[in-house]
Amino acid sequence: MNTDIRRRAFLTGATLAGVGALAACTSNEEPPPAAATAPQGAQDAPGKRVTVGFAGPQADHGWLNAITVNARAEAQRHSDVELVVAEGSNDAATQSAQIDALINRKVDVLVVLPADGKQLTPAGRKAMDAGIPVINLDRIFDSPQAYRTWVGGDNYRMGVNAGNYIGQQLKGQGTVLELAGIDTLELTAQRTQGFDDALANYPGIRKVGRAAAEFTVPTGQARMAELLQAHPQFNAIWNHDDDQGVGALQAVRQAGRSDFLMVGGAGSKAAMEAIKSDNSVLKATVLYPPTMAASAVRLARLLGQAKGVSDLAEQEIPASVTTFSAVVTKENVDKYLPVSFE
Template identity: 65%
Template sequence: MKSLNSAAQAVSTSRRRLLFGAAAASAGAMLVGCTSNESNDSKSEDTAAQVADDKPGKKVTIGYAGPQADHGWLNAVNEQAKGRAEKYEDVTLEMTEGSNDNAQQIGQIETLINKKVDVLVILPSDGKALTQVGLRAMRAGIPVVNLDRVFDNPQAYRCYVGGDNYGMGLNAGRYIGEQLKKKKNAKVVELAGVDNLELTQDRTRGFDDALKNYPNIEKVARQAAEFTVESGQSKMAQLLRAQPQFDALWNHDDDQGVGAERAIEQAGRDEFLMVGGAGSKHAMDAIKAGKGVLKATVLYPPTMAASAIDLARALAQGKGIGGLAEFEIPASLTLYSAVVTKDNVDEYMPTGFN
């Protein structure tokens, strides 16, 4: 989630992406099922693609390289990939230890290339810095599924899978706007992530664009944190001191949101509603309990890693996706940023991460 290259780069290039409005909990479901246009009653020409399903097929080895799991979301991504691979009898997963050091991660990927894995799933520590090793894999005939942090060059991957940072902000703004649309002179504040990251800028841009549709709402303050509990607490405390009254808070990240909640409780404030980001189990538990200010969270689904494994398996087996007319898997899959509230939290609870 803490990418140096936003998924929006892929989103903005329409000719190499397809937008799928699927909820996070069902992100991998499209890969199940089988279709054929061959009639049982006649010998028509078989032009239908083979489609990936759960039945054992050709044995494949998938190499997986991600950054160090130093954040709840990143750990959940790794677990999603591992768990999905274990589901398939025909998949062997070669998983690296993970690193936030670009040179070390490049070395880990080169080791997987030398092992001649059938396909690679790469969540780069820095998409721009690791573009060359993606190109190296593709030139070696190993398809690459680029996860979350997009490479600089579309030739460095066969398929991109990621979340929608702009969509997170947009849906957070829409939810807050609908809750406050009848309130005159409503005020909102924003607790952003790391400000120099494009993903943070995209989330803010989406939020601001959504609020343009609600002229009664003004964003009166914004503070950038660092996606940590400690930064969330300290930056939220600053916002609370500077703003004696407001009606809603949009927090970009549920991990830093734990700290924000602490600051809110210490200040004894409860006059506003809070919307989080990413979809942690802690946030969902709080939403379900309905006792604090946290009323919703906007998903950035870690299930994208499970979908990446599905797509990697389909690529290695030369299969397509059930439910689509296309013979090939898509060039890009962007997950939808669903808003989780008390009304639907039970549905999304299985995707919540620690």
């Protein structure tokens, strides 16, 4: 990722009745920072112009904002891509209406990060039935008939890697806590399952407490304070999300605690800088990179141009792409700082 790209505004507004603002961006201007700007490949030569519709939840925390930043910046890299961005919404009915508007606009490809995969499955099916390929980003639809390709993180492996790191740091002995994300999301269940399965490899380690926050600073602080009060002694905690981790660390400081280690999740810039400084209980974070949005736009462009991925033998775009949940520590943080998010 090129981190010295200068920031500039590049959105032009458009309005669709009843569904809020849509913004179109083309690539004749420089992309903002925090974008996935991998080296150009054989398929980057300009081709048929592709209009990509993008619909996602409201950017109510840093990771979701970084998703939209990465999508827009990737579109800016390509002179043959127009990205039409629907206003983010956490309401399934509103997001469904936005997808309807993008279908009616006859975009070539649709990239959707659904607020709720189950509730938005019919909207994905509708687009596919209309002949518009759907790239399902992150939160997965209930049916593969609702999307052409899924691009997302490995939530289960995220939990596994966090659990194994903690197990190794504790040398197989001790007690741990878990500060999860939103419990109604399937991804939270997958992260917890991976964490529990990894801890099963360390019979001397017991998970003695768990609480669920909501990916926000206030809920992270509140739930962490409750865990600290309920557990005056423990050795490690895994926090699923670095945004809520800001609040969790505030609670730790307020409690004057430094007798355990903490592992974060997602890979925010604040978390990586804390890991690099090594001045808090936060010693590692497990990546869930928002650069997946750039990959989704890149694949949408190739789908719209009937191209494959140049480094693969197959002529078609893969049906799924799963990012890897690397563990970021003080030893390797400089490698991953360029892909962190605000």
